Amino acid sequence: MIRTAVKASKSYEVLTGSGLLSSSGKIMRELCPGARKLLIVSETRVAPLYLEKVRESAKAQGFEVSEYIFEAGEASKNIGSVSGMWGVCAREGFTRTDLIAALGGGVTGDMAGFAAASFLRGIDVIQIPTSLLAMVDASVGGKTGIDLPEGKNQVGAFWQPVCVIEDTDCLKTLPDGVFTEGMAEVIKYAFIMDIPLYDLLRENASRGIGIRDDAELMERIVGMCVADKADVIMNDEFDNGRRQILNYGHTAGHVIEKKSDFSKPHGICVAKGMGIMIDACVAAGSLTEDEASKMKSLITAYGLPVTDDITPEEAREGAMNDKKKRGNTLSVILVNKIGDAQIVKMTPDEYTSFLRGKRTDDTPL
Ligand SMILES: NC(=O)c1ccc[n+]([C@@H]2O[C@H](COP(=O)([O-])OP(=O)(O)OC[C@H]3O[C@@H](n4cnc5c(N)ncnc54)[C@H](O)[C@@H]3O)[C@@H](O)[C@H]2O)c1
Numbered sequence: 585m586i587r588t589a590v591k592a593s594k595s596y597e598v599l600t601g602s603g604l605l606s607s608s609g610k611i612m613r614e615l616c617p618g619a620r621k622l623l624i625v626s627e628t629r630v631a632p633l634y635l636e637k638v639r640e641s642a643k644a645q646g647f648e649v650s651e652y653i654f655e656a657g658e659a660s661k662n663i664g665s666v667s668g669m670w671g672v673c674a675r676e677g678f679t680r681t682d683l684i685a686a687l688g689g690g691v692t693g694d695m696a697g698f699a700a701a702s703f704l705r706g707i708d709v710i711q712i713p714t715s716l717l718a719m720v721d722a723s724v725g726g727k728t729g730i731d732l733p734e735g736k737n738q739v740g741a742f743w744q745p746v747c748v749i750e751d752t753d754c755l756k757t758l759p760d761g762v763f764t765e766g767m768a769e770v771i772k773y774a775f776i777m778d779i780p781l782y783d784l785l786r787e788n789a790s791r792g793i794g795i796r797d798d799a800e801l802m803e804r805i806v807g808m809c810v811a812d813k814a815d816v817i818m819n820d821e822f823d824n825g826r827r828q829i830l831n832y833g834h835t836a837g838h839v840i841e842k843k844s845d846f847s848k849p850h851g852i853c854v855a856k857g858m859g860i861m862i863d864a865c866v867a868a869g870s871l872t873e874d875e876a877s878k879m880k881s882l883i884t885a886y887g888l889p890v891t892d893d894i895t896p897e898e899a900r901e902g903a904m905n906d907k908k909k910r911g912n913t914l915s916v917i918l919v920n921k922i923g924d925a926q927i928v929k930m931t932p933d934e935y936t937s938f939l940r941g942k943r944t945d946d947t948p949l
């Protein structure tokens with residue numbers, strides 16, 4: 585098992601390893617000795633696979649367990665689901681010392697985290713992520729929230745968990761596509777800040793997503809990503825500065841995601857976004873052809889795409905509407921050398937010409 589310390593406004597540990605679900609009750613008991621009640625939040629795909637293990641482990645430690653199971657998928661990430669969670673807590677008489685556990689992917693973690701942040705103005709939450717994306721990204725860092733019909737992640741709170749319990753055995757049941765998507769975020773960490781992770785991914789590239797079934801390797805990979813995320817957020821918990829490097833590939837990626845009306849999955853769009861940034865950096869002369877081709881072959885080795893047909897104008901317009909934009913300049917995240925990201929401020933015009941590269945018109949990227 586790998587233990588990663590996160591020191592934010594609240595300090596906690598991320599535990600990553602095989603078989604941890606069976607110890608989840610014991611871990612929760614040690615961290616929350618005074619808690620009597622526990623609400624396990626999960627969804628219709630994950631609950632049949634893993635809920636019983638967590639429930640039994642918690643009951644053995646004397647927790648009075650309630651459950652809230654919602655319909656799997658992003659469409660459930662709304663106030664109705666959170667309100668359902670609040671309702672169970674209220675009816676069961678939860679107090680400030682009781683606890684919510686989020687068992688599932690990023691959708692579950694974001695919503696259960698938000699319910700915990702807001703119920704009685706804040707009760708403890710334990711994150712138990714089951715998807716690759718949730719293990720390496722969503723469960724660590726304390727961002728919680730829901731979608732509105734008007735846009736994704738529009739309402740939320742920063743609410744750090746008491747602990748994150750990552751049982752890497754859960755990855756084995758992930759559908760291929762969902763695992764592949766998570767790999768986009770893994771590769772992102774390698775590019776922006778982690779040469780040893782890059783080397784490890786490159787050494788195993790010929791196995792593609794077959795690495796999912798290699799428990800030891802996945803523990804190492806997930807552990808490295810968690811350490812990277814912890815490192816970034818410890819220095820910028822509230823996302824005002826360096827945390828922005830985690831958005832590598834995301835500015836263009838979000839535009840592609842939106843243009844597809846969210847029919848293209850997030851990880852696929854991030855991979856395309858990284859591909860677009862790689863091409864633009866080569867055209868600008870800041871990234872060598874050799875480095876670019878290494879980066880692209882890593883992305884494609886894990887089954888992800890590196891191109892899309894949005895135009896520079898579309899990319900610029902979408903970026904200007906991005907909720908993370910501040911003022912009239914864009915913070916563009918560039919990787920000009922594997923393992924090293926930079927934040928570069930650009931005006932919208934500069935961004936368009938950067939994306940256009942050697943093009944003289946608005947032909948697709
Ligand atoms: N809070 C943050 O910092 C942060 C960061 C990135 C993404 N997010 C959010 O995370 C969400 C995406 O996360 P996600 O990709 O995990 O989505 P998800 O929770 O919808 O899970 C993806 C799919 O995998 C299934 N699944 C999950 N674990 C499984 C397992 N072990 N076995 C079989 N199936 C399993 C789910 O049922 C679902 O169908 C988005 O809502 C996004 O906004 C949050």
Ligand SMILES: [Zn+2]
Nearest residue numbers: 769834850854
């Ligand atoms: Zn992402």
